[in-house]
Amino acid sequence: RVGRTRKSMSCYLTSTQKRFWILTREDIEKRRSDARRRAIESAQEARASTGEPLQTDGPEPLTDEEETLLRRYYEAKILKVCAAFSLPSKVQATAVTLFKRFLLGTSLLQHNLKVMMLTSIYVACKVEENYVSAEEFGKGMHEDASRVLNAELTLLAGLQFQLVTYSPYRAVNGFRCDLEDKTERGDLEGPATPREKLDECVGLARRTVDKLMLTDAPLMYSPGKLGLAAFRAAGRELGVDAVARYVESVKEGKEDADVDGTL
Template structure:
């Protein structure tokens, strides 16, 4: 259930990042923050809907693409105080680990290496290499594939370079191209003697890793429906209600207190504005 909700709210983060027009590295950081949070904590303790906003806010700051809490709050229809309160909770929960190595830079580098390799192959081959438009489509498909892999456990299990290579291979396959020769090139398959044997072993290891990443990507590609998330959220609310009877507050209940405080502040601001207008008249 927790995994389902993390995936659902990770897709919400991607949609929010698309609306805000922020770089892909921001969505990568926000999603990894959310994943790190629920490695150590329960969804009963911290509501994913609230923590999603805190992750996005913190990611914007960590990746130097700042948006104020008020701007994000307007986007989500939540009080800014809720985001600020959960930011501190999030920082403590992820143990202040704000470093995230996203796969997009590695993907760009691999795609450019592929262009150089294609140019070298084209000089000594009878068949023509893919045209520029096809290559760009491969890159776009690879970026989309990397976005999907972010919704899986891949960022927690594999390096950015491995994820990027899997995404590039997947993007090429979607466009009817194979990267077998390029993978051999990456692994140094053109070596001689002992180097060639070592390269063959390296290629086999790389293919094994890419297969594991592809399997995670296939699972992540299946969307989480709103109804599934709603049912899971209802179960969590029932669990929280049962726990609250035993005493103590979860961060969810504290969030409700913040929402109430925010609404009271809004009422006070409206009343103050009316008094000011009356005095002016």
């Protein structure tokens, strides 16, 4: 387990996710604003090219708040679709992350979001080697499978073909394993925590990650930090003292440099 932990850390630290898709709040807002402006200008240019006069009394574009609500709605739908198809959490996390990334560079006004949502899940299944056919998705969601297949290249191009994602769910599992290892080695003071209690803690932490995935947090923080935050919150709520001691041990010494060391 220790070997796999170190290998995962090394992969994340050199990944396209860390280099290109961990952003500041200002970066995220600017990308979305720029995408929205380009979409509105493109629509105006398209109308002007037809010779039609620009309508000043037509419907207004969505506000920032309305766009946020629409994004959150489809992100939540991804979780529901993945649950309906009994897809593993790694597919769920990858699908939501790819959908979020795609909408950083393109406006909600430019695409059928239901199709792009399903395409994100379809691509995530292939990335995570849990393939489900587009036809099966289309049938279950009452959508033409050809629309999903036709949208695949659009999604990939919008992501700059950077599909690697590391999941906070995986990080939670890694922290739990590391806690047990440190307890066994005697590196963590205090009595061992019953396995059932740790199972409960991990379950609660994973549900917390579900909520985090519906925010901008995955675009701003590393999966290790999100996983550690969820694990710590679960330990506090359930009164698992070993989790609090473990979190402090992770924050001490050389591991303080990057909590992804426990991925």
